[in-house]
Amino acid sequence: MxxxxxxxxxxxxxxxxxxxxxxxxxxxxxxxxxxxxxxxxxxxxxxxxxxxxxxxxxxxxxxxxxxxxxxxTPSELVGDLIRQTRERIAAETELLTRLRRIAAAEPTGWEDVLQSIALLQALGSKSAGRRQRAALSSGEEVPVPVEALVEAALSERDPNVAGALRWALARSGDGGLALLAEGLGSPVAAVRKRAVESIAEIPNGEATALLQDALTNPDVVVRRYAALALGARGVADAVPTLIDMVVEGTNDVDAADALSALASRPALVDRIATGLVDRLAHGTLESSARRRLAQALAGIPGATTTQALTELSHDEDRAVALTASYILGMRDAG
CATH class of the missing domain: 1.10.1660.10 (Multidrug-efflux Transporter Regulator; Chain: A; Domain 2)
Structure with missing residues (x-):
């Protein structure tokens, strides 16, 4: 032929x-x-x-x-082809993601496109300083797609850069909350922690609702961060978790401060005082936990607290009794 x-x-x-x-x-x-x-x-x-x-x-x-x-060896060659194909797909996916983010920034000209590319590259830089500068400058001239900010915030390990990214997300409004909510369900504990920290810095009702949902998250770290943030916002749902934190000795000072802030609302005073007193009544608590609970009562006004401290001043545990007596003296002096 x-x-x-x-x-x-x-x-x-x-x-x-x-x-x-x-x-x-x-x-x-x-x-x-x-x-x-x-x-x-x-x-x-x-x-x-x-x-x-x-x-x-x-x-x-x-x-x-x-x-x-x-x-x-055919199997070796097929294995190489699979690896190369995966690498090619990953590269194409990364390119597609970058293009989508540039489009989301709604550039009006090539200068905007180039500035968006520069900011996105800076967010992915190996230099922590460059990433931080990119986060702090985001939105000043060319808006950075919130999706890029969320991805950076959920993966950032440097605490200074992470703080800058959370600040940038808070400035961007509530556009990233849906993505941050997905982060709360991540299989990676560090990602869940970064997600709740980021949500905690967004001051709106939708973020508050997400934090309230986070109080039932299986991850205790997420629950604790959510409780501290909600306490600062005056949300009563945080009270049980905050009391648990005092008992467990995890961020107990911050938790006690949050309970004190919540107690500035008259409607919550008795609820907080009763919650602390009830936990003190548990005979299985260690001395250190009972002492922390007594210390937490220092920031709670009202008759219930005064009565509890009076009784504790005669407690068999000398450390608890001394703590209660000191707090009573401070209250009388005030």
């Missing part, structure tokens, strides 16, 4: 067939009397094999190796 017929039947151009010949991939079996290439059925089958391997992503050099190398 002459080269023109092979080209028509195989779909491979005559030029490519000549190229295969020059590389030694498919050498026509014979020549016609006029000197034209003549391909046998075996040659044509080899052409189809070449095209099949090229369709998998092999280069012509790799195709030649597959045909001619006696040590060729």
């Amino acid at each position: 002459l080269i023109g017929d092979v080209a028509r039947r195989s779909g491979v151009s005559a030029r490519m067939l000549r190229h295969y010949d020059s590389l030694g991939l498919v050498r026509p079996t014979g020549r016609s009397n006029a000197g034209y290439r003549e391909y046998s059925s075996e040659d044509i089958q080899r052409i189809f094999h070449i095209e099949s391997l090229r369709a998998l992503g092999l280069s012509l050099r790799e195709v030649g190796r597959a045909f001619d190398d006696p040590d060729f």
Whole structure:
């Protein structure tokens, strides 16, 4: 079969067939009397094999190796192709994400596009200082897509950069809250912590609602951060978790301060005092936990607290009794 017929039947151009010949991939079996290439059925089958391997992503050099190398291992080659394909997909996905973020910034000209690219690259820089500067400058000239800020905030390990990113997110409004809410459900504990920290700095009702939901999160760290933030916002739902924090001795000073701030609302005074007193009544608590509870009562006004401190001033545990007596003296002096 002459080269023109092979080209028509195989779909491979005559030029490519000549190229295969020059590389030694498919050498026509014979020549016609006029000197034209003549391909046998075996040659044509080899052409189809070449095209099949090229369709998998092999280069012509790799195709030649597959045909001619006696040590060729198909499984190894397929494994390499899988790895290369994954890398290519990852690179294309990264490019697509970057393009979407630039589009979300709604650039009005090439200068805006270039500035957006520069900011996005800076957010992904290996330099913590450069990332921090990018976060602090976000939105000043060219808006940074909130999706990029959220991704950076959820992955940032440097505390200074993380603070700058949370600040930038708070400035951007509530656009990133849905993505941050997804972060609360991440399988990675560090991501969940960063998510609740970021939500805590967004001062609006939707963020408050997310924090209230976070009080039932399976992650105790998330619950604690949510409680501290809600305490600062005057949300009563945080009281049980804050009392737990005092008992457990985890950020207990901050938790006691939050309870004191909540107690500035008259409607919550008795609830907080009763909650602390009830925990003090548990006979299984260690001395240190009871002392922390007594200290927390110092910031809670009202008769319930005064009565509890009076009783505690005669407690069998000397450390608790001394703490209660000191607080009573301070209250009387005040």
